[in-house]
Amino acid sequence: MPRRQRDRTLRVDPIKCEGHALCIEAFPEMITRDPWNYPVLNPLPIPDHLLRHAEHAVKVCPVLALRIVTGDRDRDRERK
């Protein structure tokens, strides 16, 4: 039985990301460009109708730096 999905958000590993910017081309609705060509992610949940775009953006990243994370467990970067 399909469970109701919790919120899905984009997440980039800032160490892996090399600023290839392909994700920005693939998913401009939620990924914009910073002054150095690195992606700035919209932190809001990905709307269902844009999920396929998000998945495409994840696929085109040549260094596998972009992910879609589910729920808030992964999202919280409690940095002390």
Add this chain to the structure above:
Amino acid sequence: MSAGPRLTATGAAYADLATHVRCHGPLPATDAAHIIDIVERSGLTGRGGAAFPTGRKLRTVAGNARRSGAVLIANGCEGEPASAKDRSMLMKAPHLILDGITLGARAVGADHAYLCVHEGQDEVLRTLQRAQTERRAAGLPDVEMTVTEVPNRYVASEESSLVHLLNGGPALPLSTPPRPFERGVRGRPTLVDNVETLAQLALTVRHGADWFRSAGTSDAPGTALVTLGGAVAAPGVYEVELGLTGADLLAVAGGPSEPLQAVLAGGYFGAWLRADRFAASAITPRGLQAAGAAMGAGIFLALPATSCGLAETARIAQYLAEQSANQCGPCLNGLPALAEALTALAHRGGRKPSGTITALSPYVTGRGACRHPDGAVRLINSALTEFAADVRTHAQRGPCQGLRRAPILPVPTPERASARTGGRIPAEV
């Protein structure tokens, strides 16, 4: 200080084991549950900069480690260039730190501990060796411990960098999660605590939570070590009761040595406060946060009225940019750009640089794997706010008289050599 010194109570340049035990009493034979309970009730928070509740961290790591066992890292690296308190504790009261390591390890179920110090501190290594020899001779039930030297680099002592290093990698921050308290050294839950925190823990387990709370305030109990520098009569490391005012804090170091314009509170990870605002601020993590600064690792640097706060900050900004691990795009690109703009404002003036800083800052904060870029941005922006009048003067009339003065804030010469090479690990002592 009404409660009297605690960490520094022996007054000795080196408290040997006999002096240490005479002053503080023997190492308590307490069990894990009791240690965690006392530390939680004491309200002790981390003294390395983040001020996270130590008891909660102990309980979390202990809970995560139930099956796998844990690892303890005592962080004595003192990455902040202007700080001297950790070295001071390691030299004067190593037994208090070693007691804290053993008790902390017991609390979280760690069978091995690492004491991390920056490389090239031969005196500290010798002192630790001497203390460990004394403890072995006395047959103390210490946890097995390795002293590890860490490269002299700002981000090398960040907690995920230490875990990375101890796992055989370079001392550079890791993408998180997992955080060390979840999975750290050899995949085990890892407690990373500053050496002063562990020394505070060692005393608190001995004397109890109420004793700990008998100094300081209800929201910031206890004492803390502070490094007071810049234009004060007697710069140095002092133990103070938390909750005193900024004015009283400066008085501890003999007061200002000349009229001040501002104080850098929290070190290079903190922020500037105008002298009058600093004087009225409560020296607690919360009080300084409310004022827009931070307690950080207890570093306070007083800036004379005749210095140029923008030029001073520009030097630190350049240093922090050089200290980037160069792992994350926004940090490796953003910090040099910000430092360049601030340097231009300080030394050449003009209207453009402050606009550049305001425009770029949001693209840097929160976008690194570690908090290095966040700290640098906070410091730079606090300079624009607190020295707003200077920003206007520089914009309209160019550089100020303050540039003629020699710099006040210490900035180490960059050691690029250790940038990506990692450290020697682990150096057995």
